[in-house]
Amino acid sequence: MSKTAMPPTPPGQASRPATSTPPAPTAVVGFRARRRSPAMMALGVALIVGGAMGGFLLYQETGERTPVLAVAKEVPVGDVIEASDLMEVSLSLDPAVKVFEADQRGEVEGKRAAVALVPGSVLAKEQVTDRELVKDGEQLVGIGLKASQLPATRLSPGDEVQIVFTPSEGEQAAGKNDANSPDAGPESVAARIVRVGAEQQTTGDRVVDVAVPAAQGARLAAQASTGDVALVVGSEGGS
Structure with a gap:
């Protein structure tokens, strides 16, 4: 049986026993597949859809002005x-x-x-009209009216109306007692609506501005100040 000869040890050095180098350990890395929750997947889809809808709505607001x-x-x-x-x-x-x-x-x-x-x-x-609301030779008169003094029909600028002079309580009593007094009918003034004021919340009253011939403006204003007037709307196209 043969033996392998070891090289001689140099003088002055201690001999070292023969050793063998063990192999380096190998690291084993393992990967585990992550399981996605159905709820998380649904949430992700919802967020994507929501973001798309938000972008669309933003475009609608800014793009269709x-x-x-x-x-x-x-x-x-x-x-x-x-x-x-x-x-x-x-x-x-x-x-x-x-x-x-x-x-x-x-x-x-x-x-x-x-x-x-x-x-x-x-x-x-x-809010725009091609009609001349106050023409030359006319005057603008404001008339305060109660709900019972004007029709429920909506009034608009340009409407042709009649402002009727209604008798006061004393005049009504005298008329009833005087059987011989001729009934010529109440006096009235043809007018045209210029502006209809807002209805007062507490009383229901409103102010209506009307254009009338200049010769009748002062008299109508004096009669309107007593409250003994009523507004009558004629047929369309005329009073």
Whole structure:
């Protein structure tokens, strides 16, 4: 049996026993598949859909705005609307709202305000008229009316009406006792509606501005101050 000869040990050095180097341990790395919860998956889908819908709605709000006309300066009722009285704003409009779009300036300028126009408000079509509300030779008279002194039908600027002089209580009593007094009917004045004021919440009263011939303005104003008047609406197109 043969033996392997070991190299001689140099003088002055201790001999070292023969050793063998053990192999290095190998690290074993394992991966476990993560299980996704159905609830978390559903939440993720919902967040994706919600984000998409939010972006769509934001686009709808910012992308579908319409340039419209608004009031830049105060315009009294009956005054002519000028270019400087208007400005343009962009809004998301409800189709039910009837307003003037920005490219319809030509349909507004030169016409008259049917109501008092307030700065900052969007200009609605019913606020503009081509009728002269107070013409040359006319006077504007304001009449305070109770609910029982005017019809329930909506009044609009330009409507032709009659202002009837109603007798006071004393005159009514004298008329009933005088059988020979001719009944010529109550006196009245033809008028045209210029403005209808807001109804008072506590009393139901409202002020109606009417245009009348200048010769009858003072008398109508004096009669209206007594409260002995009533407003009558005639057939369309006439009184």
